[in-house]
Amino acid sequence: MRITFLGAAGTVTGSKYLVEAAGKRLLIDCGLFQGFKNLRLRNREPLSVNPATIDAVILTHAHIDHSGYLPLLVRDGYKGPVFTSRATAALCGILLPDSGHLQERDAEFANRHGFSKHSPALPLYTEEDARLALKSLREVSFEESMELGDGVSFTLRRAGHILGAAMVELRAEERSLLFSGDLGRPNDPVMLPPTVGLECDYLVVESTYGNRRHPDGDVEEKLADVINQTVSGGGSVLIPSFAVGRTQALLYHLHQLKQTGRIANVPVYLDSPMAIDASELFLAHHDEHRLTAAESRSACRAATFVRDVEGSKALDRSSMPLIIISASGMATGGRVLHHLKHFAPDPKNTILFAGFQAGGTRGADMAEGANRIKIHGYYYPLRAKVEMLDMLSAHADYFEILAWLTTFKRAPRTTFVTHGEPAAADALRHSIEEALGWRCRVPDYRDAVTLE
Missing domain, CATH: 3.60.15.10 (Ribonuclease Z/Hydroxyacylglutathione hydrolase-like)
Incomplete structure (x- = not known):
């Protein structure tokens, strides 16, 4: 062998x-x-x-x-x-x-x-x-x-x-x-x-x-702190997320926070057709996770699903605070890049990473303190706060x-x-x-x- x-x-x-x-x-x-x-x-x-x-x-x-x-x-x-x-x-x-x-x-x-x-x-x-x-x-x-x-x-x-x-x-x-x-x-x-x-x-x-070691902190407590601090300052939270696994966990925790009133009543958008499809598969494969069918459905209802490109572009034109979950998780491609162009230059906003960032990715550069990011051949200033949700790994x-x-x-x-x-x-x-x-x-x- x-x-x-x-x-x-x-x-x-x-x-x-x-x-x-x-x-x-x-x-x-x-x-x-x-x-x-x-x-x-x-x-x-x-x-x-x-x-x-x-x-x-x-x-x-x-x-x-x-x-x-x-x-x-x-x-x-x-x-x-x-x-x-x-x-x-x-x-x-x-x-x-x-x-x-x-x-x-x-x-x-x-x-x-x-x-x-x-x-x-x-x-x-x-x-x-x-x-x-x-x-x-x-x-x-x-x-x-x-x-x-x-x-x-x-x-x-x-x-x-x-x-x-x-x-x-x-x-x-x-x-x-x-x-x-x-x-x-x-x-x-x-x-x-x-x-x-x-x-x-x-x-x-x-x-x-x-x-x-993963931090011992409570993931929902950290998530609530980031959201509430950002929203109270008039900013939005952009979460680059892996479409499979991490997105569904985030939806579950956001639902829990909303149900218990621990975060402000700010709209949540899932802007990733692939993550939406994966979330629907999550509902169909109950033998693969701990959540009941009712819990799975409630978690998926925590966000408004955005499939079309025009709906995605409209999020960047909003004057109100938002929470946007969008692929990819290491900011290497997908719709999240267009959101980063809009949200990263504004210090009121927060970019919240929800998992491991491999070396050489935009996510790793941002997590390590870069002050600008290159997207589609151009550099954009990174003035938004960058936070990590390590305990969600x-x-x-x-x-x-x-x-x-x-x-x-x-x-x-x-x-x-x-x-x-x-x-x-x-x-x-x-x-x-x-x-x-x-x-x-x-x-x-x-x-x-x-x-x-």
């Missing part, structure tokens, strides 16, 4: 792991690189394995850094199945075409305004490419052993994190290999906790928050990861620490070695390891 780290090694994006066993080639996750330009350029490089030679793809979940390369893989010759959970398949039906559409739109915008270094600017893939890739999806139930032939099989275990998120337990050649995917939190108010009590010969574990922090690892029935032979910035990955490696005495390794990009 051999594993090659084609992504999420030395970075928190681009999740792709090639496993070769029993004469088969399997790709666990198929994500896009995001953030720094040198990482994004990897998306345009040929994959180091011919897609036509891959036998199967297994997705842990639908976030673009785990699924967004799939349209390229299929376009470049992959003909096999893409196995994933039912909810992940449904979410991919929203996220992947949207990703292709955004890339087409950004390329068209760059060509029209002439700020691209390439002539013409071309999308990485198109909406049509994405829709063709969706035909490869095959739904698998949690805890169901799926046989791939030649003694190779896999099982999906719940990972929490977002709808449909899974760990992948792969078995071949009398060995087991577990991929954590993105690990959720044990006490998340909305999502179910990750499966515990597992065992494996080899483990690949994420380390997004491998060197950090859908990722386990290093303490929660360690607690999850202590439930394992036995120590893996080797634990590979991936899906984290270098400092975070190495910190988690050190914590696991010190606390549990496990053998750990932080692989580099394209490292290939034979599993003894």
Whole structure:
């Protein structure tokens, strides 16, 4: 058995792991690189394995850094199945075409305004490419052993994190290999906790928050403070949010705050067709989260849904304080960029980030104190307050990861620490070695390891 780290090694994006066993080639996750330009350029490089030679793809979940390369893989010759959970398949039906559409739109915008270094600017893939890739999806139930032939099989275990998120337990050649995917939190108010009590010969574990603890503060208290302080000063709150998972959690907390009268009676708008579609899926998949059907419906009613472009533009013309939730969560694309142009220069407003900001993204620059931001080739002053809602993260922090690892029935032979910035990955490696005495390794990009 051999594993090659084609992504999420030395970075928190681009999740792709090639496993070769029993004469088969399997790709666990198929994500896009995001953030720094040198990482994004990897998306345009040929994959180091011919897609036509891959036998199967297994997705842990639908976030673009785990699924967004799939349209390229299929376009470049992959003909096999893409196995994933039912909810992940449904979410991919929203996220992947949207990703292709955004890339087409950004390329068209760059060509029209002439700020691209390439002539013409071309999308990485198109909406049509994405829709063709969706035909490869095959739904698998949690805890169901799926046989791939030649003694190779896999099982999906719940990972929490977002709808449909899974760990992948792969078995071949009398060995087991577990991929954590993105690990959720044990006490998340909305999502179910990750499966515990597992065992494996080899483990690949994420380390997004491998060197950090989430704040102990009350998320609703912090959210109420930011909103009330901003609105009392005549400003608006713009929340760049991940369309899947984070948006639905925000709607739930905003509903709770409104119901208890802890925030001013200020209108809330969800300005993201993709986030709206994901919220409707949230209502349909009650087995994937803790909320009842009634609670889910109430949360979705906390905001006015804005689908059309004219409605989105009208928000920027409002003279009254607003709360706008808009994708994307790291301010890398989508409608939130147009809102940032309008709201970021005004010191009365607040930009509230609700999750991890990968290095090289606008969100990371703003969180680190930038005084201007570049959008569509032009710089805009950043005078609005920038706040972080760290306690709303859908990722386990290093303490929660360690607690999850202590439930394992036995120590893996080797634990590979991936899906984290270098400092975070190495910190988690050190914590696991010190606390549990496990053998750990932080692989580099394209490292290939034979599993003894």
